[in-house]
Amino acid sequence: NGGFYVDPEAKLLFIIRIRGINAVGPKTRKILQLLRLRQIFNGVFLKVNKATINMLHRVEPYVTYxxxxxxxxxxxxxxxxxxxxxxxxxxxxxxxxxxxxxxxYNIICVEDLIHEILTVGPHFREANNFLWPFQLKAPLGGLKKKRNHYVEGGDAGNREDYINQL
Structure with missing residues (x-):
């Protein structure tokens, strides 16, 4: 009946911290701690909801997701x-x-864990809490421009599906 097909909104985010702690305001610092991003190139999974989106807006210059x-x-x-x-x-x-x-929680193998994380299932919180924040390596060739937003040719902020290449 003339409607458009729209991809469902993504439910899962992966967030990587790309900047240090110098000259970061206390609120922003607290949010980074709540997100368990205490070191540079730590990564965590996050469920998309109103609260997490607002938190991300605060810390956008320091993370890419x-x-x-x-x-x-x-x-x-x-x-x-x-x-x-x-x-x-x-x-x-x-x-x-x-x-x-x-x-x-009926999660008995690594595949169950992956499924729970990817589908953001009913026990996503427990599964995600069980996972230690990922300690990643810096990308080969380094980051382009940490200070600028991804849209401006930098690295911070939302890179949607390009997170997979990073």
């Missing part, structure tokens, strides 16, 4: 995934670690 696809979520978790077990950072070497921490 976008909508990850299945391939990059998989690669991140398999290659750089660490879990939190008894407040310890533990490499996700096998499924028993995941089962031990998230078995009660």
């Amino acid at each position: 976008g909508y990850p696809n299945l391939k990059s979520v998989k690669e991140l978790i398999y290659k750089r995934g660490y879990g939190k077990l008894d407040k310890q950072r533990i490499a996700l070497t096998d499924n028993s670690i995941v089962e031990q921490a998230l078995g009660k």
Whole structure:
């Protein structure tokens, strides 16, 4: 009946911190801590809702973010995934670690974890909290211009699907 097909709004964000802490206001600093982005090139997954969008607007100059696809979520978790077990950072070497921490939410293997994160399922919060913030390497060839927004040819802010290339 003459309607348009619109892609559903992305539900999952991946956020990477790209700037240090110097001369950052206390509110902004607090938000970066709440997002668990305490070091440069730390990355976390985040659910998209009104609250997180507002938080992102505050810290936009210090982070870059976008909508990850299945391939990059998989690669991140398999290659750089660490879990939190008894407040310890533990490499996700096998499924028993995941089962031990998230078995009660019916997440028993790494694939379940990836599925829960990607689909932003009912236990996304627990699953995401179990994942230690990803410690990434600086991109090959470095960043273009940390100070400018992505739209202005810089690196900060929302890069939508291009987060996968980064």
